[in-house]
Amino acid sequence: MKIKTILLVLAATGAFAQQKLTGYVNPFIGTGAAQGSPLSGNNYPGATVPFGMVQLSPDTRNVPDWSVACGYNYNDTTIAGFSHTHLSGTGVAELFDVMLMPFSGARIQAVPGENPYQSPFNHKDEVAHPGYYSVLLQKHNIKAELTATTHVGFHKYTFPKGQAAHVFFDLDHSMKKSDWNTRIIASQITFVNDHTIEGYRIITGWAPMRKVYFHVEFSQPIAHNFVTDGGNSYDNAVVVNGTAIRAVLDFDNATELLVKVGLSATSIENAKANLQAEIPVWDFNGTVAAADKTWETELSKIKVDGTPQQKEIFYTALYHTFIQPNIISDVNGDYAAPDFTVHNSKEPYYSTFSLWDTYRGAHPLYTLLQPERSAYFANSMLRYYKSFGYLPIWQLWGQENYCMIGNHSIPVIADAVLKGIPGIDANAAFEAVKQSSLREHPGSPFKMWEQFGYIPENLKSQSVSLTLEMAYDDYCVAMLAQKLGKTEDYNHFIKRSQYYKNLYDAQMGFFRAKDDKGQWIGPFDPLKYGANGGYPFTEGNGWQYFWYVPHDVKGLINLVGGNAAFAKKLDTFFTLEDRPEEVNDNASGFIGQYAHGNEPSHHIAYLYNYAGQPWKTQQYVWEILHKMYNTTSSGYAGNDDCGELSAWYVFSAMGFYPVNPAGGVYDIGTPILKEATIQTPSGETFTVKAKNVSEANKYIQSATLNGKKYTKTTITQSDINAGGVLEFTMGSKPNKKWE
């Protein structure tokens, strides 16, 4: 779907006028791979508000698996229903709670697990903008419209006249049960009265145990219900407990049906209270407008000038970064703690921390645009630490799934404290990052770390990636220790942050795996890929991981023998097209060995700055911005990974990106937007201008900061927050003297 269509449609809904930033957002970007590509963004087009618990979106398969992890694939031709929780851009499918599917005609005897109401749809009948989604379900001739608040999904179904109107309510809908040992432990549906149903499901899967409570209100009376639970069926049930509950609700002669679905992770009572607090009346359009207004406020934190396509990509990316982390506490402050009890906090409690991805760009972006929420995120992690004993690795619905390596809560929290984000107890934060760096836990083998000074591959797989990433996390602990004057801790962790050097093979010029005797493990092929275990490299190869020393690029340059050798190695990296057969699924979006489709590459184009060749940073950043992002359904080079690929674009399109995600130093790449104005927390604005910028003029010729000549290739968060204007003058040829 093209932006023009959207704008027309938006205008037609009457919900808001054109020229709003929400009008630039195209939720179909990243929703489906182009022919032949294994990856898109894995984004969904449904309705959500910023950082909300509810993501109400169509599922194009009845049994989603990893290949459609967000529930929706643009290339699919049918819709199974609309479920209330989704992950944006992940490589694992999860959530999909409480699916509704309206249908007309007769109830169909359904085989358990099959969905007889799945309907064809056409993209021309689909509309999506922030907080709103609609589609025509062709099989049933029903127009379905969706909107949402933080805890509530709001459905509007327009049924064909003269046909029986029904809603299929599926509590069994989940990712493929055979994946991640998914099992519904218990679930319940209660017909409270003819307008209300309530219940819950307790499910184990990628998250060890999720509790999802719901309170649902219908604008029309339920005339009759028919509930199945596997082979059992219940006619006009009052309450059904089971593990595969699906219900058909009949609404006699309804042509318009509104449905409000309140969710909670703690109780039915709270699901109801959430609903009543957020959508007390039956005002669908009002809810759409409110969602739009919320999005407009959030998107307005950066105002940009550029081409329509740039704006579409930019604001869609910004939109994608603001979809998560997700609040999982209730309006009354109750939340499900990691020890499976309910706690209460005045601050909202957040989850969906895809940290191996998002610590790189998304979380630094939040410190800039969402400082209040940055504190909430950090404090949520700190509360989690209090109960769990160490900080989250990949946290979903308040639960740990240990996906990926390292413990990258540490850079996120360190970054927030180092930047002085208000509302975080620095000492509590230090205690948490320190203990999380000492208490051995899955993926973080600190004992062998301290014993060997590296991770021996024969003791722990993914050892090279782990060694590099743990060294970085340790640097973050050291920085926080330094800030708090904890010298002993600083010394301990800064020493550990240098352990990366212990795996550098000077002869090969790469980081390589050693065993616990200190012997290199061979043969070594820097092109060979690892996935998530059984090989020293994680979702990448030796070439991609070579560059992962974001805290000590100078140290890395010294290892290879200085700037020239380093730049030459970068040149090779960006031009070596050799691709072995076993390229990991996560590697895509190639420029030479650079793979923009996965996170380990993300900072590499910026490293030329450190070797005295910023024009090559500019050249490759420009190339990535233009080659790896577009406005189609396959607009991302790989999984958006909870907004990480989006955050890269948001930063880089403005002209900078944090090679080192913690501490507030940004590396200047090349601005492609004519102008970008960031609204700072104190009410100032910081504007990046790119004079003469064009397709041809991708090189920085000169720069000024607040009118004064600026030659640094970095800019700090303090500079930005102080407000002002950073103006670049762009040209078609590298200015090798600007630096």
Place this chain on the structure above:
Amino acid sequence: MKIKTILLVLAATGAFAQQKLTGYVNPFIGTGAAQGSPLSGNNYPGATVPFGMVQLSPDTRNVPDWSVACGYNYNDTTIAGFSHTHLSGTGVAELFDVMLMPFSGARIQAVPGENPYQSPFNHKDEVAHPGYYSVLLQKHNIKAELTATTHVGFHKYTFPKGQAAHVFFDLDHSMKKSDWNTRIIASQITFVNDHTIEGYRIITGWAPMRKVYFHVEFSQPIAHNFVTDGGNSYDNAVVVNGTAIRAVLDFDNATELLVKVGLSATSIENAKANLQAEIPVWDFNGTVAAADKTWETELSKIKVDGTPQQKEIFYTALYHTFIQPNIISDVNGDYAAPDFTVHNSKEPYYSTFSLWDTYRGAHPLYTLLQPERSAYFANSMLRYYKSFGYLPIWQLWGQENYCMIGNHSIPVIADAVLKGIPGIDANAAFEAVKQSSLREHPGSPFKMWEQFGYIPENLKSQSVSLTLEMAYDDYCVAMLAQKLGKTEDYNHFIKRSQYYKNLYDAQMGFFRAKDDKGQWIGPFDPLKYGANGGYPFTEGNGWQYFWYVPHDVKGLINLVGGNAAFAKKLDTFFTLEDRPEEVNDNASGFIGQYAHGNEPSHHIAYLYNYAGQPWKTQQYVWEILHKMYNTTSSGYAGNDDCGELSAWYVFSAMGFYPVNPAGGVYDIGTPILKEATIQTPSGETFTVKAKNVSEANKYIQSATLNGKKYTKTTITQSDINAGGVLEFTMGSKPNKKWE
């Protein structure tokens, strides 16, 4: 172990004097089958207090399954450890939470799932009495002693001098993981300080999801810990989260180690509060004495005179009936509600409702001896109903497992209300039993029940057993409706209570299965057994289920053509030795077709009373009392089923038993005890005397109630509660005129 040994040992502990009723209890009765028998009582010998959350008992296998459902088999020769929760007498294994095993010597590298510290033991080194258990662990030369309070297990380990002392702490210990899809969803161990550990495990198995939190205090400092979680290991861990956590704790030079383990189903905080409330000091002997005193108080509710063997069987049986239902709320009133939230109640909240078994005898016994708890049990079920929508069927740790058929909360609640047990809201009770009899749920197909007037086998298996048991439950609803003046409801349910007749095949003289066309399903063999599905009879055959009309024995007599025919059929039943090959495991303890090892037979010997031949009731009850119970480890004819076989003995040995479990009418069998005095709630006593009773004199010759001639074959709860003396004169020959 013989009672004499126990008494000597008890005297040796100095905890209490001889002649106490607790001294008659032999916890080894029912703990292991004799050679060749498939069944014992499935009782455990460990330490518990009446109706407590904690049952601290040795597990003789590291991976218990159904064949050792209580964890302990008297025929086993090793002990794997001491876990804190057990089921007494069930046919399914479950619980086994938080296992400790002390050991001496060196830590052994253990394969996950194997227990290298399992130790041989000898029954001569074992002592058990109510609230106390001890054993010598031969492999380690450690004396382990156990006692308990309601929520706390208390261990005392005496280690050999000069050897390293350790405790193996196993959070992975459970029933066999492949049974009931058992899986640990999450677990945690935290080393709070050198004397304290805390944590939890969340486990799915026979109960859909159990949360078990613990707070453990040691009298000696933990010098070092080593934790494994499957393949991961942690040296001196602070906190470990995992799904197969096992720890070895080292106690340097300890010769005596005391360990207090507080449990909770709601939180670590509550586990700690439970411990601190119940065992604030390190007084092991004091805790033993307190447990003994509590047991003495409970056992004193009936004082009996009889032979030493009779007293041993009787008080052990009474002890077994008072082991459950189990409190699962905390000292502060918090409890885990069925919707996986935490609620609070001033009254204690109970679980472990093995209702298909215990509604027959155990719950009626509770109304007599534990009226306050009877109200708590009923109110716990009513609170459960409020959330779950119908009353519990088989409730474990607050969760439904749908074991067996019918919904026999209904007779339990109806019985308590009909008997006027104080503290139950009769209208709320009626609402719950009525709705639980209308709202279709697993095992209770009310739609077809109302449609066909029976359960058609082709639509729902176990149909004959279901039809008979549902008819009885309906009768209970009708009785409660009648008491509350709800005529319409009475008419509805009393009609349903007669549906049993619809499956009577007059030609065959048996209840038989029909299909949904009303046709008999053949061929029919009244000897053929069913188990738990796929056949019209549940854990029994057509002969055993023929008698299951406890609410309308006269109606049943009429069906077969009057008293003579009925008595003749009973004669055949008790003498027909024919045993088909496929006898269900649950059928055992035979007298003809009568199988005392399972519940469907339990009321049958009393039915002669209804046909005018009470002396035959006396004859067979006497035979059952003497043949089916003894003081050995195989002292029960089958699984004790949470005290149901025990309750049968307690009642029948005194001379009466409720054929109809609801309403307070008891049928007189034959007293074998010289005297039994029941302490009534109002402080009265009711004494049953059996003048001239002896092995030879098993027949009632005459009776008086409070000095007046008594000729009825029934006595009511009101009679008992009013206090007085029921005196039988016994003789060696049937007095066919006494009735």
